[in-house]
Amino acid sequence: MKKVLKKISPRNMHSSSSSSTSSYSSSYPSSNTTPSYSSTTTTHYEENYNTSQQHVDNYQQPYVDNNANYHHHPPSSTATNVQRIQGTYGDGKHDDTSALRSALSHCSKYSEFIIPPGIYRVTDQLQISAQGVRIIGLPGSVILCSFPHPTWSGVARCDNGDSHRQYCVHVKADEVIINGLTIRNETNHIGIGGLLVDGHDFMLSHCIIDGFSQGVMMGRLHQASMDHYYHNLRISENQILNVKGMPGGSQSYGDGITFFACENVVIDGNFISAAPRCTPRNGINSGPEGIRLSNHVTLTHNHIIGDWDYPLTTEGGYICLVDNNRIENTACKSGIIERGKQVTIRDNYIDVKKRDNFDTVGICFYGVSDAHIFMNTLRGKASRAIEANPSHETGGSKNIVVAENDIYGEFFHGVYFGKSDQSKIFNNKMKSTCTDRDIQGITGWFTDNLLADGNIIEFPSGNGAKFTGCKGMVLSHNTISNTRAAVHCHRECRDVKVWGNDLRGCYESKCTSDSHVPDYVHHDNLV
Numbered sequence: 001m002k003k004v005l006k007k008i009s010p011r012n013m014h015s016s017s018s019s020s021t022s023s024y025s026s027s028y029p030s031s032n033t034t035p036s037y038s039s040t041t042t043t044h045y046e047e048n049y050n051t052s053q054q055h056v057d058n059y060q061q062p063y064v065d066n067n068a069n070y071h072h073h074p075p076s077s078t079a080t081n082v083q084r085i086q087g088t089y090g091d092g093k094h095d096d097t098s099a100l101r102s103a104l105s106h107c108s109k110y111s112e113f114i115i116p117p118g119i120y121r122v123t124d125q126l127q128i129s130a131q132g133v134r135i136i137g138l139p140g141s142v143i144l145c146s147f148p149h150p151t152w153s154g155v156a157r158c159d160n161g162d163s164h165r166q167y168c169v170h171v172k173a174d175e176v177i178i179n180g181l182t183i184r185n186e187t188n189h190i191g192i193g194g195l196l197v198d199g200h201d202f203m204l205s206h207c208i209i210d211g212f213s214q215g216v217m218m219g220r221l222h223q224a225s226m227d228h229y230y231h232n233l234r235i236s237e238n239q240i241l242n243v244k245g246m247p248g249g250s251q252s253y254g255d256g257i258t259f260f261a262c263e264n265v266v267i268d269g270n271f272i273s274a275a276p277r278c279t280p281r282n283g284i285n286s287g288p289e290g291i292r293l294s295n296h297v298t299l300t301h302n303h304i305i306g307d308w309d310y311p312l313t314t315e316g317g318y319i320c321l322v323d324n325n326r327i328e329n330t331a332c333k334s335g336i337i338e339r340g341k342q343v344t345i346r347d348n349y350i351d352v353k354k355r356d357n358f359d360t361v362g363i364c365f366y367g368v369s370d371a372h373i374f375m376n377t378l379r380g381k382a383s384r385a386i387e388a389n390p391s392h393e394t395g396g397s398k399n400i401v402v403a404e405n406d407i408y409g410e411f412f413h414g415v416y417f418g419k420s421d422q423s424k425i426f427n428n429k430m431k432s433t434c435t436d437r438d439i440q441g442i443t444g445w446f447t448d449n450l451l452a453d454g455n456i457i458e459f460p461s462g463n464g465a466k467f468t469g470c471k472g473m474v475l476s477h478n479t480i481s482n483t484r485a486a487v488h489c490h491r492e493c494r495d496v497k498v499w500g501n502d503l504r505g506c507y508e509s510k511c512t513s514d515s516h517v518p519d520y521v522h523h524d525n526l527v
Contacts (some may be wrong), residue, residue, distance in 0.1 A: 009263070026232050055305045074431065085115065100122065117139060133177075142184055145192060166192055175476070178204050179204075189211040201231065209238065210412075242275040258285040268298070272303070279309060279331075283310075304325070312325060313338060322346070326351075361383060365387065367388055398420060402423070407429065413441075431459070434462070436461060440462055447473075451474070
């Protein structure tokens with residue numbers, strides 16, 4: 001019988017966990033850290049906002065299988081008077097691997113396997129192979145991963161051959177639910193992963209995965225055919241702690257939650273932390289540089305802390321929503337990096353620290369098309385707060401809307417567009433504390449048909465806007481104040497219009513250009 005897919009809203013999906021998400025909002029910066037702007041303005045391009053809002057209203061929410069029978073908590077009727085699992089000690093000293101393996105192998109389809117309180121030491125992988133089984137860990141139940149020194153080297157992977165052996169628990173069936181379980185790594189080896197999932201309709205909720213280089217891995221990198229997907233996966237309200245990586249930056253693996261070739265994925269309400277003095281690759285990741293795409297992805301209300309290469313990325317999927325996440329105090333390459341099409345980044349709080357020898361970015365669109373970045377709060381220190389650039393795989397980006405973001409910190413660039421055509425920047429507030437003379441609020445680099453309207457820009461020691469090699473640019477109805485230089489057009493620009501802006505707060509220059517810029521028109525500006 002064909003399964004019926006139910007369309008649900010990601011905002012409603014986490015409504016049952018308000019206590020979890022409310023703690024995030026309470027830790028947001030107080031009102032006294034909000035930057036004060038010397039002036040305000042409203043855009044004359046209301047249709048821009050309407051276009052952006054229409055994109056959100058029409059956003060295709062991920063589909064979740066209505067037949068998967070998802071539960072947030074184990075049934076109370078089956079969680080009383082639980083007997084000890086035969087043959088186990090649960091004392092953290094004796095080896096419980098064989099007893100747990102035997103018990104799991106006898107699970108029938110759609111049964112419950114309840115793990116009573118205890119510390120169950122395992123020295124080899126546990127496999128879950130019964131379709132629809134629910135693994136329920138009662139409070140105090142811990143799977144303690146104590147693998148002997150692995151024969152493999154490097155960080156745990158999800159690849160060809162025997163790489164699946166590197167994971168403490170391996171799910172090999174559809175419709176499996178794991179709830180309330182703690183899986184902890186007691187070794188220091190980075191070649192061990194926590195949980196590997198090969199199956200559809202999977203849910204992990206209210207679990208703790210602690211001390212692994214790969215916390216949760218779903219799907220396979222190479223073994224599946226390119227058109228194969230795992231469907232309907234949800235990772236909800238878990239703690240993925242002390243994810244390990246390479247000190248100073250991981251160039252390959254080391255992820256909190258990652259998934260390859262998956263569709264209809266919801267990652268919501270999780271707390272994810274990097275291990276101290278480690279720099280794992282990704283907090284949440286949907287594939288390496290677009291090799292195995294995941295589509296219809298929702299990442300919402302997650303809280304990511306610690307130093308990562310990239311705390312959050314969807315890596316090339318189609319129809320992805322990154323909403324209401326908090327990324328804080330992270331020395332990274334990019335707080336959020338995205339590829340693909342129809343990507344929406346909204347209502348996120350991102351606090352980044354510049355990493356040595358890297359151009360750190362708050363939000364990076366890398367070859368993204370038909371996408372929106374709006375209503376985000378960006379804080380900290382970075383080369384660029386928001387950036388759109390071409391990808392070496394998909395080429396240039398286009399049709400991007402950057403709107404109503406609040407940017408404040410030591411940023412060299414506020415919004416940077418490189419070869420990203422037919423895009424709009426409007427109603428953003430951006431203020432930099434960087435003292436370099438060449439800092440820039442809005443930067444266009446060989447980008448065509450860019451509209452910047454209704455923005456408030458304060459870059460005291462630098463430039464409000466600077467363009468190089470751009471064509472068909474319109475800069476209108478912006479307020480550029482407390483800024484050294486307002487607008488400058490460099491070489492190879494043409495057909496640039498600057499009009500209706502308030503430039504009275506620019507104290508060194510207003511509208512300037514190189515001598516060989518044709519069709520540079522500026523009029524009706526307040527100077």
